């Protein structure tokens with residue numbers, strides 16, 4: 001392992017050199033490394049199963065910004081050129097569908113906003129969008145600050161906490177309260193265990209040589225179904241409570257969705273309602289929790305940046321609670337968040353499936369080929385970012401994020417299927433960090449850097465234990 005400037009460890013052993021050695025005239029050809037039987041049959045699948053980040057990083061470094069590769073039976077193209085990514089996500093988006101998430105996310109996410117396509121997706125997006133409108137987002141600030149304060153008040157000076165677990169718990173409470181007006185105080189353990197099972201089994205199926213349906217009983221699919229059953233019970237409780245309480249006169253997201261739940265008028269079926277609520281509950285807490293976790297890691301590594309952020313909080317807030325109106329004044333904190341999302345994008349890769357034979361970045365792609373877009377790879381591309389492996393919040397100063405070429409910074413994806421919760425997540429991150437930092441901070445307990453693990457999302461493999469400091 002080697003430690004990087006961003007304070008994580010990467011595996012470099014066994015990687016091919018980034019620039020292939022040049023052959024001099026008269027020199028014997030360098031023998032190609034032997035491919036194992038598993039590689040011949042599975043293409044890049046064995047390396048994908050072992051370390052996805054290393055595989056994608058290597059492919060781009062060795063072969064450029066559009067690299068065809070194969071994962072078992074699936075043909076894929078790793079695309080890292082912002083202009084070409086933009087074409088796929090934005091200009092030519094109608095030519096592409098989604099592949100892995102609908103394939104492996106089946107019984108958990110169903111046909112929710114993440115996975116649905118066509119008219120169903122349009123309808124779901126139209127119904128859900130108002131809850132994420134700028135004017136609505138501002139009203140969530142009190143919930144965000146309240147739960148962050150409660151979390152900070154429950155930690156004692158000097159104790160060691162797994163910040164990854166703490167952030168999961170905090171963001172889960174926030175999303176349930178803000179979007180569904182529900183309290184999940186008693187559910188942390190159940191959701192944590194269920195999501196762990198779901199995550200492990202989805203990740204295992206993502207690396208399987210032949211994609212197999214969930215109905216095939218393997219230890220991972222059994223675990224997945226158990227996890228989904230538990231999550232279902234929680235989501236159903238949100239819905240039942242709202243139905244019994246009535247939706248008259250209420251305009252929060254759950255009321256809107258429950259109000260649209262009407263099979264007879266061709267509205268949203270019970271199943272659709274469940275899929276939608278589940279998608280927002282799962283998608284709305286896990287990613288933001290990880291983004292916050294990585295930000296705490298970076299701040300714990302850089303006391304100078306931490307001190308400057310605190311100075312900004314003192315100057316702007318002068319001891320009072322932050323509100324959504326303060327966000328635009330907390331510029332350094334916002335830059336830190338942008339830099340954290342660049343180095344550790346919780347959604348480290350996503351994909352688009354070719355719907356009919358076409359050409360992308362000069363490559364002929366057959367129907368069914370999967371275009372893989374990796375924020376992890378693009379954000380660490382030396383042709384786009386100066387000293388890309390380093391944590392340098394100052395690179396975002398003066399609103400630089402708006403001056404970047406489109407699709408060279410894409411923690412939230414892009415085009416019509418851009419993350420619906422991006423404004424929610426950014427507001428939540430600023431308010432949670434500000435509220436906690438007004439009370440305490442975290443310091444490293446170990447010099448061993450966290451190892452980023454790319455399962456469904458990007459997490460620190462062994463959690464993130466940090467010590468609470470006043």
Ligand code: HEM
Pocket residue numbers: 098113114115125175279280283284285287288291345346347350351410411412413414416417418419420421422424425
């Ligand atoms: C830092 C936090 C977050 C990150 C990094 C993130 C990342 C992403 C990305 C990359 C996509 C696009 C995937 C694709 O194109 O295939 C996406 C979509 C989505 N996200 Fe987020 N997300 C975050 C927070 C949230 C929150 C807070 C919510 C809801 C409360 C949410 C709900 C969704 C939904 C429903 C979609 C699917 C949108 C559609 O296809 O129309 N996300 N997210």
